[in-house]
Each structure stands twice: as structure tokens, then as C-alpha cells.
Amino acid sequence: MSHLDHTPSTPGKFKMDKSPYYSRTRWHSSVAKLTIWSFLFIAVIFLFFYRSPPSSSNSDPSRRYLTSATWGGAAWEKRVRTSARIRSRNGFSVLVTGAAGFVGTHVSSALKRRGDGVLGLDNFNDYYDPTLKRARQALLERSGVFIVEGDINDVSLLKKLFEVVPFTHVMHLAAQAGVRYAMKNPASYVHSNIAGFVSLLEVCKDANPQPAIVWASSSSVYGLNTKVPFSEKDRTDQPASLYAATKKAGEEIAHTYNHIYGLSLTGLRFFTVYGPWGRPDMAYFFFTKDILNGKTIPIFEAANHGNVARDFTYIDDIVKGCLGSLDTAEKSTGSGGKKKGPAQLRVFNLGNTSPVPVTDLVSILERLLKVKAKRNIMKLPRNGDVPYTHANISYAQKEFGYKPTTDLQTGLKKFVRWYLGYYGNKKAVAR
Numbered sequence: 001m002s003h004l005d006h007t008p009s010t011p012g013k014f015k016m017d018k019s020p021y022y023s024r025t026r027w028h029s030s031v032a033k034l035t036i037w038s039f040l041f042i043a044v045i046f047l048f049f050y051r052s053p054p055s056s057s058n059s060d061p062s063r064r065y066l067t068s069a070t071w072g073g074a075a076w077e078k079r080v081r082t083s084a085r086i087r088s089r090n091g092f093s094v095l096v097t098g099a100a101g102f103v104g105t106h107v108s109s110a111l112k113r114r115g116d117g118v119l120g121l122d123n124f125n126d127y128y129d130p131t132l133k134r135a136r137q138a139l140l141e142r143s144g145v146f147i148v149e150g151d152i153n154d155v156s157l158l159k160k161l162f163e164v165v166p167f168t169h170v171m172h173l174a175a176q177a178g179v180r181y182a183m184k185n186p187a188s189y190v191h192s193n194i195a196g197f198v199s200l201l202e203v204c205k206d207a208n209p210q211p212a213i214v215w216a217s218s219s220s221v222y223g224l225n226t227k228v229p230f231s232e233k234d235r236t237d238q239p240a241s242l243y244a245a246t247k248k249a250g251e252e253i254a255h256t257y258n259h260i261y262g263l264s265l266t267g268l269r270f271f272t273v274y275g276p277w278g279r280p281d282m283a284y285f286f287f288t289k290d291i292l293n294g295k296t297i298p299i300f301e302a303a304n305h306g307n308v309a310r311d312f313t314y315i316d317d318i319v320k321g322c323l324g325s326l327d328t329a330e331k332s333t334g335s336g337g338k339k340k341g342p343a344q345l346r347v348f349n350l351g352n353t354s355p356v357p358v359t360d361l362v363s364i365l366e367r368l369l370k371v372k373a374k375r376n377i378m379k380l381p382r383n384g385d386v387p388y389t390h391a392n393i394s395y396a397q398k399e400f401g402y403k404p405t406t407d408l409q410t411g412l413k414k415f416v417r418w419y420l421g422y423y424g425n426k427k428a429v430a431r
């Protein structure tokens with residue numbers, strides 16, 4: 001006798017005094033139902049992923065950016081077209097990847113101001129506070145720049161964008177940035193800086209017309225190079241971090257796409273860019289935050305108590321370099337994936353040409369914030385950092401009259417003013 005036999009029967013509800021045969025068939029039919037429902041559930045899940053844009057690496061955590069993005073539809077296409085519409089004579093229509101990033105926001109806004117059509121693309125990842133990226137997005141939206149939310153690895157999205165707008169130029173700034181973070185999350189560098197770049201170039205080479213591409217490399221490609229100032233002709237085969245290695249790989253990949261498909265490609269080696277709306281992972285930014293909060297800041301020093309120094313470059317000077325590169329970029333020579341002749345391939349240093357020790361940067365911040373920093377001088381960790389950077393910019397000067405005009409003191413003053421306004425830290429203002 002089963003325990004079910006003791007269960008009082010409740011008329012109108014269910015009867016438990018069934019024969020063993022009845023129980024078995026009922027159990028079998030439940031299993032059948034469960035199997036059918038499970039099958040349906042799995043089919044729905046399968047269909048969902050099958051319809052999602054393809055990814056180069058399903059095991060990559062950044063894949064979530066591919067499936068979360070929503071795009072498409074008539075209203076969306078209209079926004080894309082309107083944002084990319086050229087409003088000046090001989091203007092460009094530019095796809096700016098990484099548009100919600102620091103450099104991307106400034107470049108997009110400058111292009112829009114002068115009448116170019118600009119469409120942004122950004123995956124809004126959480127490498128640093130995405131609310132800052134959203135605030136930059138809001139800023140751009142007010143000036144008429146629409147940022148499509150999506151990943152550069154999403155080939156079907158990229159193709160769609162080129163179907164809707166025949167972009168004349170691509171300003172490719174989407175990347176996994178940061179020298180030291182590469183030891184924590186190497187895969188994200190490969191995902192964005194290598195796989196993402198290739199996926200973008202694949203779509204660009206098939207586009208008709210092919211756009212000219214200007215993209216962000218990095219001063220970090222000079223790695224262990226000791227010859228200063230760094231010239232584009234110097235060796236760049238000794239990267240000191242995976243970040244630098246992926247940027248260097250990008251330069252070689254650019255060479256390949258230029259060689260095979262006739263894509264016009266210009267790589268820009270940025271030197272430690274800083275300024276308003278900057279990146280919170282960078283030293284000048286988190287030093288400011290930590291000084292204001294009375295937190296000790298780690299300041300790296302080189303061997304034998306030597307200074308670690310950077311050729312800090314103000315964002316407006318970088319924007320000038322980006323626009324100069326776009327303006328002097330020649331057309332790609334291929335069409336529909338076929339090269340018709342040799343195309344332009346360039347690499348420029350964009351730096352300030354006056355390296356400043358990190359200790360001096362901290363002293364400037366102390367003066368501007370009117371707060372004494374708690375300094376912890378420590379040996380430069382073995383995490384990809386290099387002791388010194390210094391740009392030789394004569395090539396950019398020759399090609400488009402590049403001339404940085406903002407020194408670190410002036411630039412940091414503008415940054416601090418923005419920082420205090422944005423984060424509303426009354427403490428430092430009051431002192």
C-alpha cells in the first residue's frame with residue numbers, strides 16, 4: 001500500500017486511489033509532456049542564438065555585447081542616415097567606432113561641428129564606469145550624433161551600417177585600452193584589438209565604395225625601444241605588454257589589408273592622451289580622484305630612483321591630429337574586395353613632444369586641487385609599463401601641419417575644471 005492510499009479523496013479535485021497501471025500511464029504521459037516542452041524550450045533557445053549575429057569566439061565573455069545590442073528597423077535606419085548626413089561642401093560621412101569613448105566623443109563632436117556626417121558605434125562595455133560613456137553619448141546626441149549600440153565583431157551589424165550609409169571614412173577608435181589591465185584580461189585585447197579590427201576591415205574591404213580608414217594605434221608599440229624621441233622609423237618589435245602587442249599586430253594587419261585589398265589606412269600612435277571627459281583608468285584621472293579623497297597614490301619610479309615620464313598629450317591636440325589625418329587620407333583603391341592599384345598606408349606619432357615626469361604631474365594636480373597628495377613612491381612594476389615616452393612628430397607636421405599647442409599645466413587645468421564640475425566635488429573648490 002502506498003502512502004497515497006492514506007490521502008483523503010477530495011471530490012472535484014483529484015483522486016489518489018488509482019490503480020498502479022493508471023499511475024504508470026499517467027507518469028508516462030507526464031514524462032512525454034515534459035520531453036515535448038523541453039524540446040520546444042531548447043528549440044526556442046537554439047533559434048534565438050541562431051538568429052543572433054555571428055561571433056568570432058563563442059567562449060569569449062565579450063560575446064554578451066553581440067547579443068544584447070538591438071538594431072534594425074525603419075526608424076533605426078532613418079536615425080542612422082540622418083546622423084551620417086553630410087552638411088558641408090566636400091564633407092565626409094564618417095563611421096566613428098568607440099564613439100562613446102574619450103577620444104571618440106571629442107573627435108565625433110569636432111567632425112559634426114564642421115559639417116561632416118557622423119555615425120557612432122560603441123558597445124558600452126564596463127571596462128570603466130559605463131555611466132560616463134552614457135553621459136558622453138547624451139552630449140553627442142544633443143549635437144546630432146547617433147551612437148549605434150553594438151560591437152565591432154558583429155559583422156552583420158557592420159554590413160548593415162554600410163548598406164544604409166556609403167561611409168567615405170572610418171575613424172576606428174574602438175579598442176580595449178589600458179596597458180596594465182592586459183595582464184588581468186588578455187582575451188579582451190585579442191577580442192577588440194585584433195578580432196574586432198579584422199572584422200571591421202573585412203567589411204570595409206567589401207564595401208563599395210571602400211572607405212578610407214584612420215585608426216588608433218598607440219605609443220606603446222615602441223616598447224623597449226631606447227632611442228628617443230620615438231620616430232615612426234624606429235623599431236617596434238619589442239612590445240612590453242600584450243596591449244602594445246595587439247596594437248602592433250593591428251599595424252601589421254593594416255599592412256595586409258592595404259596590400260591585398262587596396263584599403264587606405266592610417267594608424268595613429270597616440271601618446272598618453274588626457275583631458276576633460278577622459279578615461280577613469282588613466283593615472284591623471286584616478287590620481288585626481290584619490291588626492292581629493294585623501295587616498296595614497298602609487299607613483300612609479302624607474303631603476304636607480306629615475307623618473308618615469310610621459311609625453312602627455314592634450315585631447316584637443318589629438319583631435320587636430322585625427323582630423324588632419326582624415327583630411328589627408330587618400331581614397332581606397334579597391335572595390336567590392338578587389339584591389340585596383342596601390343593605396344595609401346601611413347603611421348603617425350601624435351604626441352606633445354615634451355615628456356613630463358609623473359611626479360611633476362602630481363605636483364600640478366596638487367596645486368590645481370589645492371590638496372597635498374599622499375605619495376607612495378614605488379618601483380615600476382613589471383606589468384607592461386615603460387619608463388619613458390617621447391614623440392617625434394615631424395612626419396605629421398610635414399603631412400598636415402601637426403602642431404600641439406597645449407602644455408600639461410594648461411591641459412590639466414581644463415581637466416580639473418571639468419572633473420569638479422562633472423563629479424561636483426565641492427570640497428576642493430571650497431579650499
Ligand SMILES: O=C(O)[C@H]1O[C@H](OP(=O)(O)OP(=O)(O)OC[C@H]2O[C@@H](n3ccc(=O)[nH]c3=O)[C@H](O)[C@@H]2O)[C@H](O)[C@@H](O)[C@@H]1O
Pocket residue numbers: 177178179217218219220221270271272273281282283284298299300308309310358385387
Ligand atoms: O600612450 C599610450 O600609448 C598609452 O597611454 C596610456 O598608457 P600610459 O601612458 O601607461 O598611461 P597611464 O596609465 O595614465 O599612466 C601614466 C603614467 O603614470 C604612471 N603610473 C600609473 C599608474 C600608477 O598607479 N602609478 C603611476 O605612477 C605610469 O607608469 C605612467 O608613466 C593609455 O592608458 C593607453 O591606452 C595608451 O595607449
